[in-house]
Amino acid sequence: GAVVSQHPSRVICKSGTSVKIECRSLDFQATTMFWYRQFPKQSLMLMATSNEGSKATYEQGVEKDKFLINHASLTLSTLTVTSAHPEDSSFYICSARDSGGGYTFGSGTRLTVV
């Protein structure tokens, strides 16, 4: 079945630095990928829709300059958290729409900003 690989699974960074999270579709091409943020014991909040070869579409309230999304190929989308602050600490999950019409999710990245 479709597999989405997300790295790293955990990252700790200092306040003010940037962190890049990668999301790869391993056995299928994903023209569209999605980035979610999840707070403890809460549901997933869609941050942005990543489209291969074009600019990402951000949800209302999400700072596009802080959360940079690049979808340079059909199998890779990256989310860069720039100038990270403790309030950016969260669980970030990517997903891709697979050929079966469903959505395959990565295993998530736990970001801790200290």
Next chain:
Amino acid sequence: AQSVTQPDIHITVSEGASLELRCNYSYGATPYLFWYVQSPGQGLQLLLKYFSGDTLVQGIKGFEAEFKRSQSSFNLRKPSVHWSDAAEYFCASFSSGSARQLTFGSGTQLTVLP
């Protein structure tokens, strides 16, 4: 706007007992519906999905769900729960628009008693 509601925040069942997790949607046309399961610190795994056809859908791990248009529901069921089923369960649906972003319910935490 489309929404997905999971009325139960937390459900506790004994191992071997039957399970039903509720999900209601609000969408004018026939929705595309999904159930996902999430273990702590992990991504989401697809249990089953409904696009069209037979309203009773079989999924993995012995789960099934029934689409009832008259009740705007897509409840998840399992006849006999195992301790390994303890996790967070999310119901989700396509939102309108060409990007077909998933809209998630707030989730139901399942605890299984020995």
